[in-house]
Amino acid sequence: MDNGDIEGGGSEDEFHTKQSGRKYRPVVAHDPAVLEMSSVPPGSSSQEKKNTNSDRLNDNTNGSEREHRLELFGFDSLVNILGLKSMTGEQVAAPSSPRGDGEDAPVTFDRDRPGHNDLKLGTMMGVFVPCLQNILGIIYYIRFSWIVGMAGIGESLVLVAFCGLCTFLTGISLSAIATNGAMKGGGPYYLIGRALGPEIGVSIGLCFFLGNAVAGALYVLGAVETFLNAVPAAGLFREAITTSITTFNGTEVAHPIQSPSSHDLQIYGIVVTIVICFIVFGGVKMINRVAPAFLIPVLFSLFCIFIGIFLAKKDYPADGITGLSLKSFKENWSSDYQFTNNAGIPDPEGKVYWNFNALVGLFFPAVTGIMAGSNRSASLKDTQRSIPIGTLAATLATTALYLVSVLFFGALATRDTLLTDRLLTATVAWPFPAIIYVGIILSTLGAALQSMTGAPRLLAAIANDEILPVLNYFKVADGQEPHIATLFTAFICVGCVVIGNLDLITPTVTMFYLLCYAGVNLSCFLLDLLDAPSWRPRWKIHHWSLSLLGASLCIVIMFLISWSFTVVSLALASLIYYYVSIKGKAGDWGDGFKSAYFQLALRSLRSLGANQVHPKNWYPIPLVFCRPWGKLPENVPCHPKLADFANCMKKKGRGMSIFVSILDGDYHEHAEDAKAACKQLSTYIDYKCCEGVAEIVVAPSMSEGFRGIVQTMGLGNLKPNIVVMRYPEIWRRENLKEIPATFVGIINDCIVANKAVVIVKGLDEWPNEYQMQYGTIDLYWIVRDGGLMLLLSQLLRTKKSFENCKIQVFCIAEEDSDAEELKADVKKFLYDLRMQAEVIVISMKSWDVQIEGGSPQDEWSESFTPAQQRIAGYLAEMKRSAKGDENKLMADGKPVVVNEQQVEKFLYTTLKLNSTILRYSRMAAVVLVSLPPPPVHHPAYFYMEYMDLLVENVPRLLIVRGYRRDVVTLFT
Template sequence: MADQVEKTSNQFGTFGGVFTPSILTILGVIMFMRSGFVTGQAGMGSAILILVIATSITFLTGLSISAISTNTTVEGGGAYFLISRSLGPEFGGAIGVALFFAQALAVPFYILGFVEALTTTFPEALPYFLPIGLGTLTVLFIINYVGASWAIKTQYVVLSILVMSIGSFLVGGVMDFDMEIARANWESAYTDGTSFWVVFAVFFPAVTGIDAGVNMSGDLKEPERSIPRGTLAAIGVGFLVYLFNIIVSGGSTLRENLINDPFGSLLNQAGPLAFMVIAGVFAATLSSAIGSLLGAPRILQALARDDIFPGLGFFAKGTPQGDEPRRGLWLSFGMGIVVLLVAGSGGGGGALNAVAVVLTMFFLFAYGMTNAAAFIEQFSRNPSFRPRFKFFHWGSGLVGGIGCLVAAFLINPMAAIVSLFLVTGIYFFISRRVLQSTFGDARRGFYYERVRNNLSKLDTYEQHPKNWRPTALVLSGNPKTRLTLTQIANWLGRGRGITTLVNVIEGRVHEKLEERAKVQAEIEEYVDQNNIQAYVEVVVSPSFREGLGVLLQAHSIGPIKPNMIVSGWPGRPRDYEEFARQLRVAHELGLSQVILVDHGLPDEPERIDIWWRGQRNGSLMVILAYLLTHNWEWTRTRIRLIKMLDDGETTAEAEAKLEELLDAARLDADYLVLESGDFASQLQKTSGDADLVMLGFKPPTGDRAEGFHKAYSQFVEGLPTTLIVCSTGDADLLS
């Protein structure tokens, strides 16, 4: 990342940092200039339906945003950051560029709307259209240049004006409400070739303002809390205001006036307070311009810091105080000047209107990608996807993504196609790779090619604890004699990792080929009959030790290498030192180890006890327990962390640490703190009634091998089935 130094970022809260920018954009120009038209054309009933459908799409997107933003450490860049961290830099960069241009070019468009409203109200100002526009842009630039805090304070003033303006025409409409007018305006009465979906397309941009708040992600004190709360609150408040306005306007104003003069209808509703409606139009357009001028430079700064495009490093730098993206602000200011000069005659013209529609498409595609990111994260059952926001399901992400795509084509099919083409072009520019497909067998050849391409791509990414998944070698031997071992391994890897059942046959390869083939077939049959998601590997070696050593080193396909061994606990090992040597070799080769002590499993397990002694082994144990609970057989199971007090540690301190740990890990689990004492007796007393117990261990040296085995044999005596776990540290619960 280019040109980054230690900086002090802004620390905005939910109201100022997220809710205010979002609600000001939602309650914008559509509220004043087109809401009455929608009600008049569609009728009150269909207008409410349009509002519900449009808000539902935004609400589902808000759920996706909330899920992603509470599952990772959120930095600057808004929707770009969320998408790029979920779907990768190609998708994120494509949407990020589109969003930057959408936000930057939206600034002069909102200013044009402000100046047009001003000159319509005061016709004598029309000759000064361009100077007023440039002056307004300059004032907004100065406000943002001083700092986001001043821009937010300015938005507070604008919000106050907007609230009074909306209140003036809503209260006036309530006072003039007439049931006869409401009944006459209830049904649809489309004119001039309009229809339900045409009117829907007119209204939908009103609900696409949530990006203004999300774009402030890098300036929030607690983005993981503020983004969900502020975004969903803005959506809810916006819905209620529009709903109330539809009912009030439809019951107080004749249909002809709603259709032909929606702004004048609001002035009439306000009566003597009509000047507040005029002030509201000014506030709505200026607030939207301020929000876009806040957002565009921050998106550009995030793109530059991720070093996705060559030449953007210049824009990565932020100010020491607040990390303000002033270089990007200058660029946005320059782009605004150019657009205003081109449109200086006093109206944007057809070309500007076409670009405005494309900008709306960019927002819709960004929302669609956000939904897709959340859908893929949960549908793929990624173990690291554990959002604190619990009111999300992959189905809502899927429906929201489809809704954004459908809305884009309903609003303007040609603009949607153009926008899709531009975003796709940027994607391929970033990815810089040529896709080649060769087909042998129509199905196998296709899948083989996809796997080959994906393996090559996967090999270019560094391993990260956030993406840890169990790739397990299960020392099953004859699995028919180790049912619990293979079932536990299956549950750990089902749908999330890769499991391989391993059997080592001692002997010479050329003498054991038939036996090897027979054993392989038997294990594969066992896998199929028991619905176990696992591969089978049978090797022949002069000794088990040599066979296991070769297998641990060589069993892989490119970047997919085993990271965990699952084996049984030897009741009476013939050679304690050999057993300890195997544990150390596996550990030194970078493989975590899970040793099963099989005491059977209940039909409906209800509790897993994890004895927490430290984050290294503890992280892997908690992740494994989390994976188990996502199998339908374990859905009713609760995870309980158990910690014995360290020397000098109080119960309150230990409980606080566990609470902090569970919060950081985004896990809903119980905990128990015990007084220090004899571990074995505490273990038996506390976890004897659990359904599964997890303990950590360190591989012993040769001279301690026998003592290690005796100690753990004593620990697990009288316990339910126990997993003894040793982690290499690759799995991090807090990632």
């Protein structure tokens, strides 16, 4: 890549001259190429031509309309206010490059791309002038003097300051965001999407696109209607004549009002739209040739208006123009809100009453247009300097112009003239009024061109981000014109032109622009409040309180204009947001909400403290071992039923699960395998709709891996508190002699780490949420476990598959104990815990009583004898191995102590409990039983034999061990 590819404004010949004789040149700190490359983040792409050519498209932001169809000079209701129909034509930068997998495409520099060597724009022509063109619109020409007459000088100053403050604060927020890194195409959509997330960005971006497209039709109709009023002979059909009746000294006076035919508006409007569409299809070069023609008439007309104000004669008081007069200034200082007819002329019997709120809706479109500079970021020499200075300078300049105009118009004419002369600017313009008509026509045509140029690029930018597959038809490659999006925009414009009367649509368009400004303010508010390490804007004059105030003003202005249309706009944006969240592709743009979630998580974690959580606030956080005993296909990351069981441990899905799998081997050799397995496991968890996270640990052995996990997994009080795994039913069938030691080691590690344990036997038959279970959930409550078994049974009943089951609590009692008293105590305890369950007390002989009778019962012999023989064989093998090692019995690599009488006692007790379970709970939906701890210095093989006897012939069993704390409480 040559340096000439980066320094787009430099001469190619000069570059090659410098390069002659060497292949590379030294790179220094102040090298322009280095500076420019360092300012481009990963994911941005060069789109100089699109943005440069769109730089000079901005003209007036406000379209022109008249009475009859668009009531340019008339007001039949608040809906027909010109201010609600004249929208800004925010210019949109070139579309961003396609995004994949949540990341932006890498930076590419193509020397042969058309427009690559176009000169970059400075602050004046790149930001200030476009913003000035957008802000100064038709409202200033035809309605500003009327506003001064209605609100008076004092409230007009307040009105201008109120609306100007809103856009000024938005400009400050825009400056901060725009200087926090390089910007790509998409204008406000790009800024909002990267700050508030793709869902909000797309919803506001699509609303902004619709606003631009419909505004283009309004500008076309305004230009056509102004032209037909100035040149009536150009009409193809007869003009429509309406009559406005006013009362003067008790006498009704009829005022005929001529307006162009609706058919003329439609025909000329379609023709103008097609011509503008052809200009847009001609590319940015043609647009750049045409666009400057719309700036000069606006500036020249302003010059003529002010010259006319200073030259206005004071000798014709009948005309109502007094010249700059202190008397007129005093008379027009206060407001005079009154009823008007459809033409805006004061009429006591008029149907439209004006107040400050209505004037806000009329005037606010005259201060919009501040996004024009930010949309050209790729075409600016210094984005982070030009956007703040140019945008805020244009905002302050136009606000100052409006404030000065309020003073001049208030001192120029009488109130009656201000309210009845619908084109006072043309009346006082020097040297003749036709200049104002030319300015209105050219400014509205320029705004229409700007809308039809910017709207397609905004739509293409949204499509290129690949959030909504339905918009893929509008995608364009870098450096290409969005022709399909332009045709779609033109189709919308033509449809609106044919409709003609857009009274019900245009107020919503105003709301879309206010939503966009509110989104920019909220974006800056969020980023400024969070103050993430990446938030380092070069524009230092910003604060989250200013952004919050700006967003609040936007919302307030929306409701001041029309609460009903505000609700409609918010509802439409919400529908788009919902559609994007359902149908859109997930993407991570590093938006501010992710940072907010991170800080909220940190604060929540700190607020939990290091102390134990109170039982009322206890939540199960299961640590699920996905593949503890192997024997699953490599492409199966987790036993399918483990996720179903993990969901059963949460009430209404609330809670978190941690799914862990251990890979045997060296971490350096299997790190990539672990990453791939973790991604596969995460995908599986999402597929099973289980709220949880996936972790893959590489360790030399499963025992070492688990020991590290149980000590370090989790943060603070968000550490897992229950270890969940399946029972190793395959260990004897597959002759896996290493499983007993691993199994016992895991249980002992959980006891030492104070973790509860839930071992699932019969996992393959565990029901999913659609398999309804009937019968009972039986608890064999043998040892104190803090109420964990009771809580698990209640959680199971909250699931659809177990909701028809009843809970039975079996209490094992000695023969000489009072069974009824024990039953009453347990019932009282369950009642205090708000748990409904049937209590059954079983008297079980102690081992001493059992062995006095001699051998176990015949029905037990089938299971007892083989287990006894296997233990005897294992013990004999240990004794043979111990003869050469100082007669020490060794098992699992460590010395053990075997008491044969104690072993037989464990076998009898376990077998008796299994027999009791089979007698009372053979048809139960699920059985919960306490997990006996492994005896100290006991061979792991013996413990597995005990466990096999306990779970034998029980189809679905949960073996539960609590820990040294309560998880349920009696108190409120």
